[in-house]
Amino acid sequence: MKIDRILEIIIYLLNHDNVTASYLARRFEVSVRTIQRDMICISNIGIPVYALSGKNGGYSIMKNYKIKNMNIFNNEQQLIINALESLATSYSSDALNSLIEKYNTIIEKEGGQKIFWDFSITKENYKVQNLNTILEEAIDNRNYVSFDYKNAQGERSKQYIEPLAIHYKWYAWYLFSYSKNQNKYKTFKIARINNLSIEKEISITKHEDVKILMKTSEQEYYDTCISVEVEFSNDEYELIEEYFPDCPIEKISVNLYRVIIRVPAKERLWKALLLSFGNRVKVISPESYKIELIETAQKFLSNYDI
Template identity: 30%
Template sequence: MKLERLISIIYKLLNHDVLSASMLAEEFHVSQRTIYRDIDVICAAGIPVVSYQGMKGGYGIMDGYKMDKSLLGSYDVSSLITVLHSLSTVFEDDRAQGTIDRLKTIGSEQDYASLSVNLDTNQTNPASLPLLRKAIAERNVIRFDYINAKNERSTREMEPLRLHYKYSNWYVYGYCLTRHDYREFRLSRMLDARATDRLFQPHEVTHKADSLNSAWTESVEDVVLLVHPSALSDAMDHFHHADKQFHPDGSMTMRIPIHRPLEARWLWSILLSFGSGAEVLEPTELRSILKEQLIESLKLYEEV
């Protein structure tokens, strides 16, 4: 703990002109006397700490003292800081700030952020994210209720291994103790997630995820969509990777590779949200499914 505090103090001094002992003591929850001893240790290690007297006095690093900027080669330090800051906010992880402080010491004063990342949106980030990340780090078995794609609810126990952010959603991958196999769960469908007191041993690297990706690729089918001018932006927001062909009347044909489109309820919802702004041309079976969905929806409003 003392070593971590010493390193943190060094980087804070590198990133600030002057810091008072009282400010450092308050931040690290120690006494000012402890900070004085820490400064002595840092000086003994060869770090040129300067003491400033007066009302705004404190400690600072001697001007001209620089860290080796070759540590990250040609990486864009500002971009790394931006990404780390966003992730630290998402996961409510104060420790990431220490990494950010260290990165700042090797950046140039002329650096500017060429990248902006904002993952901290209440609409997309489940509240269970910090809990799951902690469970992965501490190897705690987690327990939760899950609603699958068939709208079936079940209780699961899992040894979480890693978090994924893909397809604009968060997923957790690990060993499901309920099904005795590796599984991936979408966080938005998890309910009452909680960490148990039970610990699990580290897992060997599994290629299960690779085989799942292969199965996904083999079951992809193209969905052809005719998009009217009134729905162009919505369609492109949802399917920006699709092949697009624009027509003289302002409409657009999209060819979208979808994993099992006849079973993809998430896809049905998006297509129905376009209203009369888009029409499915292929596959014909999907046209029939959407028609049935519309008929069932109309039944809810027969009295209107």
């Protein structure tokens, strides 16, 4: 998991100087771009990481940065993990606010500088925060919940499930759950949940490790993704690399490149992202995805007198 890797990187940097991104990539079996993004995450939570270029360069943590020994209770340790994992998005908790203040007091910087945390730009609305609170209660007590749901295709349904975990990914909160009626594990985007209610029924179902179940479910989801071939010019190279950092880019000619991206077939976000490039990128295949993009663009233009 990303949170485990970030915590290990922090510990490793606290004990080593000038660690290269390539070494960390090999150590944690990820790409160099992933390590670079991890370093941004570590900096965003207030740990002063800096990079030195050159033959003997690498990543380091400022030498005057220290964390003193202070007693941190188990529930606070869990909040630390939540804060790092979600980068303090919509998780609203007085205990978390207290913990952030505590960390401000135990982290010393030269000149008495304080560390300020401001994640408001990534916070979800109060609806999601309130739903998270209700779902946490249901998970703790093993209650079933019911709610109305509208998926990405606009299809509405009534759900009666056992909530197992809430987790943050793709810049949003999701609910991982078990449907007794369908005998399957399901994931729901919390922002699409309405009329959430905790039911009296208590679950007696025994589940395997939830982390393993979530990983398996996520892999099944990724297996449904499709490969989209996109061509673009040299002018868009850096932007394509930024948006699709783990996708290898192939040079076709002097000023033409190609990238293969894996995207969920029915997720509109990726279609919107590709359309945002305008005529600067061209979808080559699959043909069905290309046709969907054309139809989406035509429907958008039909709202205007062009």
